Each structure stands twice: as C-alpha cells, then as structure tokens.
Amino acid sequence: MGPAPQHWTTSDGPTRHLRLAGIGAGPANLSLAALLHGDPEQPNVFFDRKADFTWHDDQLITGATLQVSIFKDLVSLSDPTNRFSFLSYLHEHGRTYHFLNAQFAEAPRTEFRNYLAWAAQSNENIAFCESVERVDFDGVFHVTTDRRKVTADNIAVGVGTVPWVPDFVRPHQGDTQFHVSEHLSKSKGLGGKRVAVVGGGQSGAEAFLDLLALPESERPERVVWISRRRNYFPIDDSTFTNDFFMPDYSDYFFRLPENKRSELVAAHLLASDGISESTLRAIYQELYRLQFIDHDERRFGLLPNRTVTACDRAGGGTWELTLRHNDEPDQTQCLAVDAVVWATGFLPAPKTFLEPLLDRIETENGEFRVNEDFAASWDGPPDRNIFMQNAVRGQRGLPDVNLSLNAWRARRIADRLRGRPAADPAMSFIEWSAKNSKDTQWTV
Ligand SMILES: Cc1cc2nc3c(=O)[nH]c(=O)nc-3n(C[C@H](O)[C@H](O)[C@H](O)COP(=O)(O)OP(=O)(O)OC[C@H]3O[C@@H](n4cnc5c(N)ncnc54)[C@H](O)[C@@H]3O)c2cc1C
Incomplete structure (x- = not known):
C-alpha cells in the first residue's frame, strides 16, 4: 500500500486508494467507521445509498424504545473512550444530566436514532447518496458506485435487511x-x-x-x-440469557457444528425476537x-x-x-x-454488487461462510478481505442481527485490518464449552 493520506475526504475528488471501502452505513458499518476514524493507516470510506441517515424511521412510533442497553452503542463496549459514543453525543449536545434525570427504563428509540445520525454526520468518511453497484477484484477491490470508482484493499459489507x-x-x-x-x-x-x-x-x-x-x-x-x-x-431479557449476547458465547457458537447452530437459533429465538x-x-x-x-x-x-x-x-x-x-x-x-x-419480518438484503465475485466465495446455507474475524472464505489473497456484517446469523447466532455485538464485531474487523488484536473483553461467568474447563479436575 502506498503512503496513507493524512486526511481523507468523501467529496468527489480524484480517486484514491483505500484501505477499506464500506458498503452500507447502518449501525453495523457505522461502528466500524467509528473505530477506524482518525487512523492515518486505515483510509476508509463507507457508502450508503440513502440521501441521509435514517434508522427504521417509518417505525418510530411514539413511545418506541431501544430493546438493548444504551451501552450497546457504536463503540462503548470495545472502545469506551471513542468520540462516537452515546455519552459523547449527550455531552456534545449538553444533555447528559437531563438524560440521567429522565431515568429512562429503556432509552427512546428516536434518541438512539438521532445519536446514530449524529455519528454518521460527524464522520467525514461516510458518503450518503451513493449506491454501490459492483465490486470487482484484480489484486485490489474495484468498488463502483453510481457516482465514482474507488479501489480498496478490503471491503466491509453491511447492507442490513429488507422487508x-x-x-x-x-x-x-x-x-x-x-x-x-x-x-x-x-x-x-x-x-x-x-x-x-x-x-x-x-x-x-x-x-x-x-x-x-x-x-x-x-x-x-x-x-x-x-x-x-x-x-x-x-423477549427474554434476563441476566443469564443476556450472556448469549456476549463475545464469549458468539465464539463458542461459531465453533459448533452447523446442525447444532440451527437448533440453537430456533430454540433461543425469543431471546432476540x-x-x-x-x-x-x-x-x-x-x-x-x-x-x-x-x-x-x-x-x-x-x-x-x-x-x-x-x-x-x-x-x-x-x-x-x-x-x-x-x-x-x-x-x-x-x-x-x-x-x-x-409485520412479518426482514431478510438479509440482496448483495447483487458482489456478483462478479460470487463464484470465488464459499457459502453455507445461503450465507457467505466467514472465518473468526467475519471475513468471507474466498480464493483471494489472505490480506484482501470481504468482511460481512449482520449477514451470518446461521454462523454467529442471534446477536449477529442486532446491536448487542456491533462494537465487538467491528473491533474484530478493525484488529484484523491493523494486524494487532486488542485484549478480549471479559469472559462470561458461564463456561459454555467443556473444553478447557476450569472445573475439569472435579470430574469423576
Ligand atoms: C424497527 C426496528 C427496531 C430495531 N430495534 C433494535 C433494538 O432496539 N435493538 C437491537 O439490538 N436491534 C434492533 N433492531 C435490529 C437491528 O439492530 C437493526 O436492524 C440495524 O439497523 C441493523 O444494522 P445494519 O447496519 O446491519 O443494517 P441497516 O440499518 O439496514 O443498514 C444497512 C444500510 O445499507 C445501505 N445499503 C444497502 N445496499 C446498499 C448498496 N448497494 N450501496 C450502498 N448502501 C447500501 C442501506 O441504505 C442501509 O442504510 C431493530 C430493527 C428494526 C426493524
């Protein structure tokens, strides 16, 4: 890779080479964008076809609340000092004390949506009104939008779901x-x-x-x-059920055989849905x-x-x-x-822009097969990655499609891009696997 630009701007200037091009700028990719922001080694742009940020706006009925803790914002659970945290949003808007004094049992969904919009608008690497139409590869990715072409070492697909x-x-x-x-x-x-x-x-x-x-x-x-x-x-929002929404469990789940994973998704559906x-x-x-x-x-x-x-x-x-x-x-x-x-649900959004690469990517039950870092298994070079966000529920379980592990998943991806894994967050109280159990010496 050539020398990294000190400042990356999303305006339609001459095409420059990126370390990462993001496709979609919903909460999943916004989290990755927040973690990469300001890193001169990781020039990045995230394209979203929408004119401006929205988050299920046509379902923002009066009184709708967030179904997860407000700590499950874009960054706090993996990088609590990041400037794109919910607390930072409250602080910048002079409403931290008011938010506390309001004593919301569950945060208003509209306020979380406004926070996400602020994070998108204050990150200059997010480009709205730009739809990705095609991705080709010849040693680097060529990302074609309806307005320009860019090249990138890696891409992150976070296109969400469709009704x-x-x-x-x-x-x-x-x-x-x-x-x-x-x-x-x-x-x-x-x-x-x-x-x-x-x-x-x-x-x-x-x-x-x-x-x-x-x-x-x-x-x-x-x-x-x-x-x-x-x-x-x-929804089962009780304490131990919430341990299903921790990194530890996600990794345990990922290592289970495919038939067991499908069984668990069905068995625990109400923990999420x-x-x-x-x-x-x-x-x-x-x-x-x-x-x-x-x-x-x-x-x-x-x-x-x-x-x-x-x-x-x-x-x-x-x-x-x-x-x-x-x-x-x-x-x-x-x-x-x-x-x-x-109100019959959502399915993973089509990824037609990946058609030129489809015969090079492995699949499993209609999903792109990913490795432990959410990179698709494909026949390209190992340092050229197609990261999949919110698209592998069959491999990562129910949290893959909600906000719970956004910040952690994005950090896994950011770590892989930087080539240096950060320390893993705290382990669950529960020993999910019998392998390497602390209590093996008690087994008769
Ligand atoms: C009403 C509602 C409420 C929810 N509330 C919660 C909650 O409280 N807690 C929770 O954990 N989860 C919740 N979820 C589930 C989940 O968190 C959200 O669906 C979340 O928006 C998923 O984020 P995402 O980034 O994967 O996808 P999305 O938010 O769908 O974003 C994907 C983006 O990709 C863009 N895009 C698609 N194709 C292209 C393309 N070719 N080029 C450029 N851009 C493209 C789209 O315009 C879109 O902006 C809720 C879901 C719904 C429907």
Missing part, C-alpha cells in the same frame, strides 16, 4: 396492504377501517398498539392482531381501558396461534384473510378487512 412478506401478498402491496416498515406513512389513512396486523414480534406489537391508541378521529373501527406464535411472548415487556404491558392496559372503561370492546381482536394462508380481494376494495388455527388445523377462519399491516 419480507409472504408470496401471496406481493401482488397486492399498496396503500391497504403494506409492510410494517412503512407503518407511519401508510397507517394515517386507516381511520374508521377494519385493520389486521399480522406478526407477533416487536414490530407487530408496536403497530397494534399504535393503531389502538390513535385519537378517535384517526382510529380504525377495529384492529385484529394475528400471530403464528401460541401467545404474545415477551420477543416483545418488550413494557410494550406488552402498554397493550394490555390499552385493552383494559377500551373494554372496561370506554366499553368499546369491538375495537380489537386477538388471534394468536393462527397462520395466514391466503389474502384475496373481496368486493368493494376489501380483503379476505384466511387463517388456519395451528392446534386445530381443520378450523379455518375467514376475516374481512379493509387493510393489513404485515
């Missing part, structure tokens, strides 16, 4: 059939209508609560909440109010343990949803509704 709806919904998507990721823009027109919310995770819960709690003039006539799960289950207790409580209290104080019990319906098997047009612009009961499969319910909010 998912069942196949039978796709032809109908529009103003009365939409994914929850469009909730705030599209739910405005649902006043007086019969609405179904499909999906028993946090997003479905928030959409249901939001629609129930709208002012009278905007409120739907009736809102029905459908979930495949047997009940509306909470359940509903916050505070949201469940707010919903229950709202239902109490509607039924017993306002005597308005027709407003809501709760239908867990049902799978939606079809969604068809009915007369007069309405829809017919067909539901199968999971314990009573011979029981089918048909529901006439005016609109459906599909």
Whole structure:
C-alpha cells in the first residue's frame, strides 16, 4: 500500500486508494467507521445509498424504545473512550444530566436514532447518496458506485435487511396492504377501517398498539392482531440469557457444528425476537381501558396461534384473510378487512454488487461462510478481505442481527485490518464449552 493520506475526504475528488471501502452505513458499518476514524493507516470510506441517515424511521412510533442497553452503542463496549459514543453525543449536545434525570427504563428509540445520525454526520468518511453497484477484484477491490470508482484493499459489507412478506401478498402491496416498515406513512389513512396486523414480534406489537391508541378521529373501527406464535411472548431479557449476547458465547457458537447452530437459533429465538415487556404491558392496559372503561370492546381482536394462508380481494376494495388455527388445523377462519399491516419480518438484503465475485466465495446455507474475524472464505489473497456484517446469523447466532455485538464485531474487523488484536473483553461467568474447563479436575 502506498503512503496513507493524512486526511481523507468523501467529496468527489480524484480517486484514491483505500484501505477499506464500506458498503452500507447502518449501525453495523457505522461502528466500524467509528473505530477506524482518525487512523492515518486505515483510509476508509463507507457508502450508503440513502440521501441521509435514517434508522427504521417509518417505525418510530411514539413511545418506541431501544430493546438493548444504551451501552450497546457504536463503540462503548470495545472502545469506551471513542468520540462516537452515546455519552459523547449527550455531552456534545449538553444533555447528559437531563438524560440521567429522565431515568429512562429503556432509552427512546428516536434518541438512539438521532445519536446514530449524529455519528454518521460527524464522520467525514461516510458518503450518503451513493449506491454501490459492483465490486470487482484484480489484486485490489474495484468498488463502483453510481457516482465514482474507488479501489480498496478490503471491503466491509453491511447492507442490513429488507422487508419480507409472504408470496401471496406481493401482488397486492399498496396503500391497504403494506409492510410494517412503512407503518407511519401508510397507517394515517386507516381511520374508521377494519385493520389486521399480522406478526407477533416487536414490530407487530408496536403497530397494534399504535393503531389502538390513535385519537378517535384517526382510529380504525377495529384492529385484529394475528400471530403464528401460541401467545404474545415477551423477549427474554434476563441476566443469564443476556450472556448469549456476549463475545464469549458468539465464539463458542461459531465453533459448533452447523446442525447444532440451527437448533440453537430456533430454540433461543425469543431471546432476540420477543416483545418488550413494557410494550406488552402498554397493550394490555390499552385493552383494559377500551373494554372496561370506554366499553368499546369491538375495537380489537386477538388471534394468536393462527397462520395466514391466503389474502384475496373481496368486493368493494376489501380483503379476505384466511387463517388456519395451528392446534386445530381443520378450523379455518375467514376475516374481512379493509387493510393489513404485515409485520412479518426482514431478510438479509440482496448483495447483487458482489456478483462478479460470487463464484470465488464459499457459502453455507445461503450465507457467505466467514472465518473468526467475519471475513468471507474466498480464493483471494489472505490480506484482501470481504468482511460481512449482520449477514451470518446461521454462523454467529442471534446477536449477529442486532446491536448487542456491533462494537465487538467491528473491533474484530478493525484488529484484523491493523494486524494487532486488542485484549478480549471479559469472559462470561458461564463456561459454555467443556473444553478447557476450569472445573475439569472435579470430574469423576
Ligand atoms: C424497527 C426496528 C427496531 C430495531 N430495534 C433494535 C433494538 O432496539 N435493538 C437491537 O439490538 N436491534 C434492533 N433492531 C435490529 C437491528 O439492530 C437493526 O436492524 C440495524 O439497523 C441493523 O444494522 P445494519 O447496519 O446491519 O443494517 P441497516 O440499518 O439496514 O443498514 C444497512 C444500510 O445499507 C445501505 N445499503 C444497502 N445496499 C446498499 C448498496 N448497494 N450501496 C450502498 N448502501 C447500501 C442501506 O441504505 C442501509 O442504510 C431493530 C430493527 C428494526 C426493524
């Protein structure tokens, strides 16, 4: 690599060679950008196709909170003195004492979103409005965006997820059939209508609560909440379960055989995908109010343990949803509704820009296979890496797709780029593996 520039700017100047090009600037890559910032040995730029930073903005309903500790910001758990910490954000905006005195049990999601936006906007290595279209390799990576070409020794792919709806919904998507990721823009027109919310995770819960709690003039006539799960289950946020979201467990999980890893992801899903207790409580209290104080019990319906098997047009612009009961499969319910909010989850975003390299990268169950440093296994030189962020849940477990290990994963990647691993954070109290156990001498 040639001499590193002292100052890297993202303006469309002449193309310079980078140590790392990032594709996507959501929380995952923003964390890496924060850890590399100011290091003259690691010139980097992170491209994001969005015009400016957003973070699931159309789901920022009033009262939405962060589902993890505020310490799980971009950097604190791996580099607490980094200038892109949440505390630094509070300090720079003169609100540290206020944040403490507010005594939030869970941080407001909008405040965390504003923190992320600040971190993106105050890092000159983040380039918005620039979509990566293609990556080629001839000893270095050639990254082609819709505005320029750059070369880089390494790339970090952090393109996140895209909304998912069942196949039978796709032809109908529009103003009365939409994914929850469009909730705030599209739910405005649902006043007086019969609405179904499909999906028993946090997003479905928030959409249901939001629609129930709208002012009278905007409120739907009736809102029905459908979930495949047997009940509306909470996230398991208890102490030892949170040890699954520590680096130690992530490494243990990574070394397990593939079939065991899939089994564990399914078994522990509610550790990550359940509903916050505070949201469940707010919903229950709202239902109490509607039924017993306002005597308005027709407003809501709760239908867990049902799978939606079809969604068809009915007369007069309405829809017919067909539901199968999971314990009573011979029981089918048909529901006439005016609109459906599909809170049916997200899938890894397509990575079509990697097509020129696809036949060189190993895969495992539809994921790029990665090594312990989140670098894809491929036939390129070992010092030229394709790092994968938030794209290997099958290999790294549930924390891979949430914020918990962002700072740690980014530090693993930064360490590999710098060629010097930092000390690993504290180990879990739990000995996950029987190998090298401290207690082996007690075994009879
Ligand atoms: C409503 C909601 C709330 C959540 N709340 C929490 C929470 O409280 N706690 C938690 O731990 N997790 C939470 N998550 C899960 C997870 O933390 C987030 O989804 C997080 O945004 C993932 O970060 P990311 O950087 O991997 O992806 P994203 O945030 O999706 O960012 C990916 C970025 O890549 C860009 N991009 C894609 N393709 C290209 C391309 N070709 N060129 C350039 N740019 C591209 C996109 O524009 C996007 O900005 C939440 C998820 C949702 C949907």
